[in-house]
Amino acid sequence: MEGIIELTLWQVAAAYLFVVIVLLIVKSRGIKKEGEIVLSSVRMTLQLILAGYVLVYVLDNPNPFITAAIIILMEAFAIYTVMAKFKGRLNGKLKKIIALSMGLGAGACLLYLIFAVIGVQPWYDPQYFIPIAGMVIGNSMTGVSLAVKSLLEGMTTRRQIVEEALILGATPREATADIINQTFDSAIMPTINSMLGMGIIFLPGMMTGQILAGVSPTTAIAYQIAIMLGILGAVAVSVILALQMGYRTFFNREEQLV
């Protein structure tokens, strides 16, 4: 197989036509999103350019400390992103719970993928560790973010129902069981949906990337399956940890709503 076609600067620039189209659409509809679209496009570009140069260096100089530092940085940034999204709506306890559940959920599943499933040698090989960590951490971030949103909404809109359940002798766990289950469902739904459509409706990014780079499609799908299951695990574990610990923050020690 031939190597991949190198994209020139002008070819990449041509892709920005899509951003222009989106801007025209929102402008004509009067949706005030131009700022956000421009900002996200610019940030995406700069962050990827930076990541590209960092990765060139890291891949050329494999080092356990650098790998570990990058993973911790990714995790910290993911946690920060969730916190920023819910600025002012999270109490201190809930913030700690989000950090803990994302760290534990994504961390444990990532380590299992790297060591038990793929068996990367040496363990810190950045070529494997960094992209896989990115996918696992990124998806667990999306999952926890959806979970927190749905939990906050559920506890607000269904407050009366929760209160009535408490009045009728339910424990906080029983009173919130429906909210927790629905929240879990809505948080893992995107992962489940993408698994349902995978290979038919869309070819996932990592697999596409490997195929583009000349890897045999059968190897690419084996990786994709392992990663997809790892992502499912990481999303489910971090979401359920966040919910199991998170619902308690809405109650005090006397089992009253706060």
Add this chain to the structure above:
Amino acid sequence: MEENENSLFELIGVSYLNVLDIPSLTIGRGITTIFGPSGSGKTTILKLLNRMISPSTGQLFFNGTELRQTNPVQHRRKVVMLSQNPVMFDGNIRDNLNAPNTFQKRPLLDESLLFSALETVGLGKDPATPVNLLSGGEKQRLALARVILLQPEVYLLDEPSSALDDASAEAVVETLCLKARKENRPVIMVTHSKTIARKYSDAIITIAGGKSIGQELCSGRDN
């Protein structure tokens, strides 16, 4: 500390935020009505007794034991409160009557029990009726039936008849009071209606501006 053998609840120096301030109040074992204008703190008292809220200061005793020393969930299962606005769970009448059992992971109630509870509150509907088809008054009756089925040690009723017309309001309150008296279960009831208060209570606590003003004993037992 003096313990009154007959007291069900005893409040000593109880305040709640700036809503309620009660230096001393004893609630006996019969049928007690809390009477007073809107916003005077009646519901707050019931919530304190049910432990949905805790006093900011002071002590609250139930059967001689300070409430803080007991398990809140266990307490709420004994001292059950009927909320002022009937809150319905998703589903039909049966689901709602069974809701407390579902929460507490206990076996569901026998159909005959459901029917008898619905009869007590005068709600002649099929248990399979979805609750969103019920009127405000019917929901209130259903909420009351739900509380009756729990067979609580103590009934706390917050305006049990606010969504009903006068005649049926009295009928529901009367049935409930007679039932409670027969089963020897104390009732603490909040109401706007002086007529209902006078007719059925053993004691009337009058409250205004978050302070209990007085307690009078009445002849409700004769009814």
